[in-house]
Amino acid sequence: MARQKRAAVPEALKTPTDLSGNDTLSVADALNRVLADSYALYLKTKNFHWHVSGPHFRDYHLLFDEQAAQILAVTDLIAERVRKTGNVTLRSIGDITRRQTISDNDAEFVSPKDMLDELRADNLALVEGFRAVKQAATEAGDNATEGIVDDWTDQAEQRAWFLFEAGRGA
Template identity: 75%
Template sequence: MAEANLATPTDLNDNKLKDVAQALNRILADSYALYLKTKNFHWHVSGPHFRDYHLMLDEQAAAILATTDDIAERVRKTGGTTLRSIGDIARHQTISDNDEEFVSAGDMLTELREDNLKLVEALREAKEAAEAAGDNATDGLLDDWTDQAEERAWFLFEAGRSG
């Protein structure tokens, strides 16, 4: 009965919107997982490029966190419900945690690059769902979030190149 209290009026197709909400909740969970992993690596990076990597990872973590409220609010604007706890995030995330005691800087950059590219895939899948639902607003936001994740992956790739 609580869900009726959260009903948000929308003119979009209810069944197709559930697919959009589900895709956005996965992206939200993965964004939190990626944020925490990026902060973890920011805190634990070491080596000759420490300062550059430390600062880049902090900037990337902040950018990832900045998207989370917009993602969750988009789910709510279209009548869905979103994640409620760390446990809920864990049940929805597809990006793996990294609890290793030590990870080399190069491995950190590679892992985060692959995670950002995995997020890009999820964003593209969500875009297809948004298009099918006629959800133009979500569609447009997904373009911006995809560009941001692609940029992070590019920076991580370039920073990790040996030369």
């Protein structure tokens, strides 16, 4: 995916920080990418929640809804972390589309097993994104981002584990 051209932070949005602006650019880029992926994963998880069918309907329907709520809850924390580093975050669906690496699923029908497998793979891709955030934060000396991303990583790993275990019986 092509790197986005960075617009200057408008004066009215400049957030005071002791972090170097140049050092935080890579952190903001990584955070904005996982934010875009989080929104893509949230919508895909809700899509599967709305369209799941079959003998495990209730279990998967509830699992997908719980996971979607957890993903959505993290999006605000990610965006606010970008702002705390003195940068700007996503502004639109188009911005999400340009930055996301997790692909959408517009299929008319997806089997429950394929839903579980796809969401598991996407959560693991999100884990990779969080690890990139951690590395960028470490290099920038941004210990706050470096610390908080561990919780987000753990949540995504847990979602992937639950999806894997649920898929064993599908």
